[in-house]
Amino acid sequence: MWYTITRSDHLPLNGTLALRHHGWRVLLVRTAEGVFALEDKCPHQEQTMGGGLVEGHTISCPWHSVTVDLRTGVILKDMGFLGMPPMRVFQVREENGAILVDLPEGPPPPPPPLADD
Ligand code: FES
Structure with missing residues (x-):
């Protein structure tokens, strides 16, 4: 379902915006190629x-520098961390000065149980 989640002028070129909408963590990124929306995890x-x-169509995590392709959610640099899933990508569009994102119906799935150590 499409939701208007922020104004276009809140997202500058090469900027990011992390927000929550209907329980989903959403990451918006604007590059020279356009606006991208991913689940912000x-x-x-x-x-x-x-x-x-x-950089280009990629983003590197500010914590440990894992790098992801914004177009697909595919991990491009894993920094040696193994077994990571790709990021979930949402459809996004701009209309009349607003950014709209197509979020799944219902709340996001619960996180997986913690593994036993
Ligand atoms: S939390 Fe993003 S790279 Fe570690």
């Missing part, structure tokens, strides 16, 4: 990717 430790380094 770093594949490493589910930290926010907000404030990460944006």
Whole structure:
């Protein structure tokens, strides 16, 4: 379902915006290629990717520098951390000065149980 989640002028070029909407953590990124929207959970430790380094169509996590392709959510640099899932990518569009994101119906799935150590 499409939701208007912020104004276009709140997201500068090469900027990020991390927000919550209907229970989803959403990361918006504007590059020269356009606006991208992903679930805002770093594949490493589910930290926010907000404030990460944006280069071309990639973002690097501000915590440990895992790098993801904004177009696909695929991990490009894993920094040696293994077994990480790709980031979930949402459809996004701009209309009349607003950014709209297509979020799934219902709340996000609960996190997986913690592994036994
Ligand atoms: S939390 Fe993002 S790289 Fe570690």
